[in-house]
Amino acid sequence: MSRFFERYEADPASFFDEVISKEGVPRAHYDKLLHRFAQFTTEDIRARRQIVNIFFRNQGITFTVYGVEEGIERIFPFDLIPRVVPAHEWQTIEKGLAQRVTALNEFLKDIYHTQKILKDKVVPADLVLGSKHFCREFVGVNPPQGIYIHVTGSDIIRDGSGNYLVLEDNLRTPSGVSYMLQNRQAMKRAFPVLFEKYKIRPIENYPQELLRTLQEISPVSRKEPNVVVLTPGIYNSAYFEHSFLARQMGVELTEGKDLVVNNNKVYTRTTRGLERVDVIYRRVDDAYLDPLVFRPDSKLGVAGLINAYRKGNVALANAIGTGVVDDKVIYSFVPDIIKYYLGEDPILENVPTWLPSKPAHMKYILENLGSLVVKAANESGGYGMLVGPESTIAEQEKFAELIVANPRNYIAQPTISLSRHPSFFNDTELYGCHIDLRPYVLYGKTITIVPGGLTRVALKKGSLVVNSSQGGGSKDTWVVDE
Amino acid sequence: MLSRVAESLFWMSRYFERAENTARFLDVNFNLLLDLNNITHAENPNYWIALILVTSDRDRFNELYQEYTAYTVTDYLVFNKENPNSITSCIGLARENARSIIESISSEMWEQVNNLYHYLQSVTPQLVQNDPYTFYKEIKNASHLFQGITDNTFSHNEGWDFIQIAKYLERTDNIARLIDVKYHMLLPELKSPHPLSEEPMDVVEGSVDIIQWMAVLKSCSALEAFRKVYLSRIDPDNILRFLILDRTFPRSINFSVCAAEDALWRISGSSRHRYVNNADRLIGKMEAELSYTSIEDIYSKGLHRYLEELEQRLVKIGEQVHLTYFAYHTPEIESADIDAALPFTGISGGRANWSQAQQHQQQQ
Numbered sequence: 001m002s003r004f005f006e007r008y009e010a011d012p013a014s015f016f017d018e019v020i021s022k023e024g025v026p027r028a029h030y031d032k033l034l035h036r037f038a039q040f041t042t043e044d045i046r047a048r049r050q051i052v053n054i055f056f057r058n059q060g061i062t063f064t065v066y067g068v069e070e071g072i073e074r075i076f077p078f079d080l081i082p083r084v085v086p087a088h089e090w091q092t093i094e095k096g097l098a099q100r101v102t103a104l105n106e107f108l109k110d111i112y113h114t115q116k117i118l119k120d121k122v123v124p125a126d127l128v129l130g131s132k133h134f135c136r137e138f139v140g141v142n143p144p145q146g147i148y149i150h151v152t153g154s155d156i157i158r159d160g161s162g163n164y165l166v167l168e169d170n171l172r173t174p175s176g177v178s179y180m181l182q183n184r185q186a187m188k189r190a191f192p193v194l195f196e197k198y199k200i201r202p203i204e205n206y207p208q209e210l211l212r213t214l215q216e217i218s219p220v221s222r223k224e225p226n227v228v229v230l231t232p233g234i235y236n237s238a239y240f241e242h243s244f245l246a247r248q249m250g251v252e253l254t255e256g257k258d259l260v261v262n263n264n265k266v267y268t269r270t271t272r273g274l275e276r277v278d279v280i281y282r283r284v285d286d287a288y289l290d291p292l293v294f295r296p297d298s299k300l301g302v303a304g305l306i307n308a309y310r311k312g313n314v315a316l317a318n319a320i321g322t323g324v325v326d327d328k329v330i331y332s333f334v335p336d337i338i339k340y341y342l343g344e345d346p347i348l349e350n351v352p353t354w355l356p357s358k359p360a361h362m363k364y365i366l367e368n369l370g371s372l373v374v375k376a377a378n379e380s381g382g383y384g385m386l387v388g389p390e391s392t393i394a395e396q397e398k399f400a401e402l403i404v405a406n407p408r409n410y411i412a413q414p415t416i417s418l419s420r421h422p423s424f425f426n427d428t429e430l431y432g433c434h435i436d437l438r439p440y441v442l443y444g445k446t447i448t449i450v451p452g453g454l455t456r457v458a459l460k461k462g463s464l465v466v467n468s469s470q471g472g473g474s475k476d477t478w479v480v481d482e
Numbered sequence: 483m484l485s486r487v488a489e490s491l492f493w494m495s496r497y498f499e500r501a502e503n504t505a506r507f508l509d510v511n512f513n514l515l516l517d518l519n520n521i522t523h524a525e526n527p528n529y530w531i532a533l534i535l536v537t538s539d540r541d542r543f544n545e546l547y548q549e550y551t552a553y554t555v556t557d558y559l560v561f562n563k564e565n566p567n568s569i570t571s572c573i574g575l576a577r578e579n580a581r582s583i584i585e586s587i588s589s590e591m592w593e594q595v596n597n598l599y600h601y602l603q604s605v606t607p608q609l610v611q612n613d614p615y616t617f618y619k620e621i622k623n624a625s626h627l628f629q630g631i632t633d634n635t636f637s638h639n640e641g642w643d644f645i646q647i648a649k650y651l652e653r654t655d656n657i658a659r660l661i662d663v664k665y666h667m668l669l670p671e672l673k674s675p676h677p678l679s680e681e682p683m684d685v686v687e688g689s690v691d692i693i694q695w696m697a698v699l700k701s702c703s704a705l706e707a708f709r710k711v712y713l714s715r716i717d718p719d720n721i722l723r724f725l726i727l728d729r730t731f732p733r734s735i736n737f738s739v740c741a742a743e744d745a746l747w748r749i750s751g752s753s754r755h756r757y758v759n760n761a762d763r764l765i766g767k768m769e770a771e772l773s774y775t776s777i778e779d780i781y782s783k784g785l786h787r788y789l790e791e792l793e794q795r796l797v798k799i800g801e802q803v804h805l806t807y808f809a810y811h812t813p814e815i816e817s818a819d820i821d822a823a824l825p826f827t828g829i830s831g832g833r834a835n836w837s838q839a840q841q842h843q844q845q846q
Contacts (some may be wrong), residue, residue, distance in 0.1 A: 270485055271483055
């Protein structure tokens, strides 16, 4: 074992460690990696760290932190040790995600049309219809090809015994895929020899696959449907990603004011006049899309866009109103949703979830706040949550009040000890950090999942929160053929 | 290209050029006062009013300051954020425009705008007062560096042409204003504090202080180039001939108009015999007239009236560029009757802060 790994304390009794098994030996798919790292000195690691840092800085790969002073841009922290996922495990994830996304798409189609699942009382109607993201304006509208969720990023974790579980679904505008792509580029520069030793499945075709998916949903059939990316603008935290994806796909990056609707058709305003737009990969929330339908004060949207969409003159990816599935209360019903539409058992399980809206659950939650994770039903990015074991009594009391006042808006889950992966501290010492995995699922005429995804790392010692806005980092994810 | 991107390139370039010209006016005024110190009344506020007149900002200035002194005028033109044309405001707006199209410009261009912006944040009025020469040189050099970087790192396609149009329209406008104001300043009787409100004079006459005319040339970096053509015959006729009609000097009106015309025609494909849109027609007309105008023609019209008309026509060209390339295209707007077209609205150029809060929407 390498000098770094010799000193590494896996603690497999308390956590599932991705590299070291319960018996204290390295897992087979990490053999070559450990062998290679055994040859490195601290200086070697520092030199590679330098290569990676320069790469990220030159690429301008940064994200913006809100609530701090304007214009604070940071490099997304990156860990040099890649995560290795053996092909047979990936197969489970891939099948599980395809199943989940298929069922969720059926669910969306249903609730925006006949609402059979609500009439059959598999999911309580009030939870769906009362969800913040349920969009009444969208009932009865048929998106092109009946697809609602063209890009999904579901967060997957592993529990203490190594089972892959879905922690949450992101069906609106999942971000982070640019980091997945850039992490791979950085690793290729820093560790070229390792890439020869593993058969790593490529992910570089993601932008092409995304473009193909977007062109497939074009409502107008023409040789090269005109696809644009719609960004909220330069002040958005994910602006780099919007710009990156547009450049990678070779399409225009637009803001709301670049688009104009005339006669229910959407156009970009160019120096050569108006150009018809067929598909919009929008990274703007529903609420801001069209001031005539949603928030009238929105300056980011396009007046008339929703009517053009209803008329079938333009496709939106993702469709409107998909956020109802992101609602963490609806999340708890996903296993039932899969069974209802597909007649199958879910391949990927959910994390057990308690709903304060059920009286028995409410009692349990209030009595166990110190050991549970409480989440607001409609927040993302690690905001609005209580991690029981890390919280103070005062914080718990505050959340107890919030939950009692508004039970519909919260869920509680056991504190899962996420699997751990050795990660570098100061390039000298390895420490087990908690990780999750966000693969990106594309849904056009077929479902495509590029092998891997973004592995996020809680780089603060002991922290369970992996979100970039909360000090998390990421590492490259290798799906390897054995 | 997207109209928004073209428009941001245009305003980025225009504000940068404006900042440079303001720095030039101020720099020369300081030098002029040093030269005049023993000769005439350097404290005369008229020397400072002229700078405010160049930027057509009397009213706003009078709201903010009591008197015209080196200190107040410098503060207003360099630092004041309520003055949208102050150097600080211009570079801030140039940067905002650049930032909004950061993926379209080269990273070197962005770096240069950003450097200058941060340099300006670090400068204090004290520093400018102690060493105006170094400060203004810094601004001029930063602008030259930006243009050099742009020429060498940015593809010379449509976007580059918009940068050129903006730069040369702005420059033409600034030279015209400078000549106009200085011309009145240098009249034998320097009595009126409102030189521009006077009736236009037909001919310059009387003794003219050579030092002051040299200052005009210097502020356009034109003294050496002028001497190569006219040797040391520094008289108003030759100076006006040089600054207005010379076709080879890059800070003359004729040169700048030609350069703007080239860029406009490259974008649209217009030619000498056939114009495609009104912007092309108007710039072509202006260029042709400049080519066949003599200084006597200008005098017979009255210099002030000539320059005033020129400035108005530049505004019209700006409007037409806006309508042709940046504004929402409808057939009605492209009417042949230019005066009936929509008013020019693009002057703010920068991006307002309203959108920031909404853009901060959470990403999943």
